[in-house]
Amino acid sequence: MKFLVTKELSQNRLLRLQVLWLTAILVLFLLTDVVLHHYKIGLTPSLALENILGNEEAFIEPILFSVLLENIHIDLFISMITLMLLVVIFIRVVNKRKNKLIHVAFLSAVLAPLCLLLGYFYGAAFIYLWIAFFILWHLTALYFAFSIFRKL
């Protein structure tokens, strides 16, 4: 058995196809993740506040802390794997230095769950920040994905 090792994706159509499919699936994941979080927590300030902190007038209980922590645990793992895959492909395919964008993507993915956690204890301001960071890391991830599409 021989391993056909080449660093050039343009010389390996099969690998290029696989990278394209992976990126496409990750884009689909990013979009469905936004929809899922909109239904689960809410990506508008009023909906997020109501779902996390509850609403006495509407008889809505606040989210259980154990459920919130579980969501944060899962979100961190999934965002870590998604960003790592997209950033590694991006660095490989797009030969431009984009350190600032890598910082923005990862920092917003780290800060989003932290703000959600702080929002549970300290209220609205952190929940607004959670929405902002959540959308920001998804947008930067989508930017990486579409840059990969353009180059492949």
Add this chain to the structure above:
Amino acid sequence: MPQYGLALRYFFLMSTLVLLSGLWMFVANTSLGLEETSAYYAPKSFYGLLETVSPHLFSMGVLIFILTHFFAIVSGVAHEKFSLFSTLFFMVMLVANVSGFFITDSSIFFTLLKLLSTLMFSLFSFYALYKLFKIT
């Protein structure tokens, strides 16, 4: 290469946060006490346990592989030492996941095993992350 290094360091940071949040949930559920751990796991059904164990086998296995494979491909690492470390790491993870199925109200052994293996897994993870932060 510096861009890969940057992404890797963020990956290690996020792995640390995943571990900390998992550990937080474990401590909240068990208080790290024998009675509390037994009281949390013993009433759970097979399905209830499987719902937690199955995704953890996948995610912990993948995470251990990603972390430990760097020891195999980075220069200046004692391979013999880290092959033992990797084996122990995977074994401890398996025990931490499987031992929950055997916890009953009357058995202390498996409760103790669950507690120790989970703490060992956390220690191994933090040690691997610390070494990788230093290497990269």
